[in-house]
Amino acid sequence: MSSGRSARLAERGPTGRYPEVPGPVPQTPKLTLRDRISGWDVKFSPYVYIAPFFILFGLVGLFPLLYTGYVSLFDWDLLDETHKFIGFNNYIDLFQDDQFYTTLVNTLSIFLLSSVPQIIIAVLLAALLNTNLRAPTGWRIGVLLPYVASLVALGIIFANLFGPNYGLVNGFLELVGLDRIDWQASRFASHIAIAVMINWRWTGYNALIVLAAMQAIPKDVYEAALIDGASAFRRLVSITLPLLRPTLIFVVMTSTIGGLQVFTEPKLFDSMPGSNNGGSSNQFQTVTLYLYQTGFESQHLGYASAIAWVLFLVIIVIAVINFLLTRRLAGTGEKK
């Protein structure tokens, strides 16, 4: 490490001479060792400082992701030392795998049920928080509170609340004269319950991000609209939403990338705890849960890698679609 050595050298005394700062000393053609070290320090230190991120990302982020593609071409079992190359057979199997389609539909369904209401409620909540409140920080902290819950704790608590027999939600439904719902057994009901969990944890967090963007909108824009007689709804649609567009794109993209990899919530929601099935007939198994089950319960690492790669492509496609959609919806298309 050049910077470490030069740090020790520099302690001996002030150098004050390095190429970028015009010093009182005229540049002589003959550089001293100290000058040269200082020059190297300026030149190479930045690369040394950013290196840890790039090295670590390469080793534990990018390389494993690419190597997943390689593993997916093998019949690769966890405990078996020999790996047989089978080309695209894992993918051929995957595209004929009913369970994979079930998990894909589940993932998309849970994703839609969680992201769409979440973003709408987050914008409305941000609008409420953007009024002239007493103790604004207190309200903001309160809204963010669910964010501290770990996904595991959350999954356990909500599995209890949505329990089929003694769950509080069913108790409440009965109290108001509705039928109880078997939240774990019914496919659609289980998706709703899992979406409620996700929304509960993330809505406040996203509302704060939207609120920050709202507060960055200049006040005089609203005043001008008020003078023109624009209603509150009109102001929201014609001023706030278009100006929030970059932020909404950010929120939608992060919730897309995270939401399509949902794992912990469905795993903990199972009425057979510890199971990776996502319900008795996989009714709420997500793709990532299926990936985990295939790789680490059934120990078919090759097939699980194929699932990972296909999910990766699905995420890219949906992220691009959502990007275009948000850009169009949250704005009339005028240049900013």
Added chain:
Amino acid sequence: MTGLRRARFWVYGLLAAFIIGSVFPFYWSFLVASRDSGMMTQKVPPLLPGGNFFANAARVFDTVPFWRALGNSVIVSGTVTISTVLLCTLAGFAFAKLRFRGRNGLFLFVIATLAVPTQLGIIPLYIAMADFGWAGHLPAVIIPNLVSAIGVFWMRQYLVSALPDELIEAARMDGCSMLRVFWHVALPASRPAAAFLGMFTFMMSWNDFLWPLVVLDPENPTVQLALERLQSGYYVDYSLVLAGTTLATIPILVVFVLLGRQIVAGIMAGAVKG
């Protein structure tokens, strides 16, 4: 909306309803944890805590290696937090204040990595950890998280405006090497942002589940793995399991209540700059 009038009461009403909804699941889990399992079968559940919380909490420690899990989680989250704050500040400082070839391109690359679902690479990562003999040991969950893209991004955004160039130049004129400039000038200047990044990282690491589940053993768990194992019995004893979740949430909740103001400010500041 215009900020001229005080908010009306229905705004407070809606916000209060939202916050009650936010608090309720926490309260409910404490309620169940403080009673015995007979409570779940009652038609109308009681709304006040009972006196069994400590008994149930003691059973948590008997059922799973909870002390060990707590110790492991403190070691893992503590190491990850210190390392992430230092390495992200270092990289953020370089991107914000130092001139070097390829700076903008490399920074764009850092932002782009935010969109990469690296979680999908767990299979080769597991194979590698098993080959190194790290599977089942704490370095396997520490090392992949020593530095984060969001942290580099966040520290860079903060230091661009918070650290005056003149300060760096003055330190350089006094003969400071780059590393000393970082240690004596950049690091102190980045304290507010570093504090937020530290809290954020600690929470993320404390709550991490999928990767520890893959790579650690049930005998050597983190808190989240211990919780999951509590629930995996044949019969789920909710007063036991929810005593566990309450115990695991309390440390984070305390941090949050003490530092909530900074966390809120941090999330909002990051949002505007991002």
